[in-house]
Amino acid sequence: MTKKKVLVGLLVLVVLTAVGLGAFNFSNQGHKSSQQNSSSQKSSEQKLTNLPKGAKSTDWDLVLVNKWHPLSSEMNFDKATVSGATVDARIKQAVLDFQNGARAAGYQTNLISGYRSIQYQKEVFANVKKNNIAEGMSDEEAEKATAAVVQSPGSSEHHTGLAIDIAGSDAFEKYPNLEANMDQFASQKWLIDHAADYGFVLRYPKEKSQIKQTGIDYESWHFRYVGVKNAKYMKAHNLTLEAYVKGLQAAGR
Ligand SMILES: [Zn+2]
Structure with missing residues (x-):
């Protein structure tokens, strides 16, 4: 195997692991939040x-x-x-x-x-996200950081x-x-x-x-x-x- 192939192989492995972990996290969170929902439903x-x-x-x-x-x-x-x-x-x-x-x-x-308007909120969201990316965040990181401070358009x-x-x-x-x-x-x-x-x-x-x-x-x-x-x-x-x-x-x- 060439060095390049090994690298590509490693990269695929890393990505797959990350995706796997992500999926695990996601389902875990989904579970957690549905539990939270049912308990808050109970109280309200x-x-x-x-x-x-x-x-x-x-x-x-x-x-x-x-x-x-x-x-x-x-x-x-x-x-x-x-x-x-x-x-x-x-x-x-x-x-x-x-x-x-x-x-x-x-x-x-x-x-x-x-x-x-929803349109205006879209612009606000996009601007903040753009600034986050300009500050060095990945697209995903920027989306997350923006959602933490700006209501997503429609909500x-x-x-x-x-x-x-x-x-x-x-x-x-x-x-x-x-x-x-x-x-x-x-x-x-x-x-x-x-x-x-x-x-x-x-x-x-x-x-x-x-x-x-x-x-x-x-x-x-x-x-x-x-x-x-x-x-x-x-x-x-x-x-x-x-x-x-x-x-x-x-x-x-
Ligand atoms: Zn307000």
Whole structure:
């Protein structure tokens, strides 16, 4: 055998081993995550009682978008501009009321972002991935590193037009890149504490069990419109949107 052939043979062996290990890892992970799923299902499937009158899992304001429920195409709805951001026109007034409420309590707020198209998210994802590759990562590494910090296109709740990133102006000034500890500011605390009065919920809470349900780390600035009755119920029962929708479905709604 020539040296070259030996090398090629070795390379094939290495690749096959890597693929084998990868497959093993993958099936292992699949197993692990399905176990996790069933245990989190158990905890979030406790029967919900006194559900809000008329609330159904199929209501427009309860649409669930996450990494397990990605959108395959752009959603269609009337859009409106509010404080420089685009949102579903049906929540424009609620966003204004939320900001006005904060102002009346003494807090200026910044509406940082609202609706983002799947196309836009694709561009963001591609740009971050390109930078990772430019910094020396392989395609696979770059994809993984990007997915850890950027929602993959189709799975961002901002596609719905019902999600807003909003912060107390002082908190935003200190943390322009949005960080969890913006919640140390009284302005951000006010937003978190009063969101439900305006039909919003803090969508990605910080409890470990809830992070498992949402698949997203704690975000003290990301709020989701679900309507006042749903928001108040979710707040009172400490429910993520995932758990609430599941509970409605379990109740045949
Ligand atoms: Zn957000």
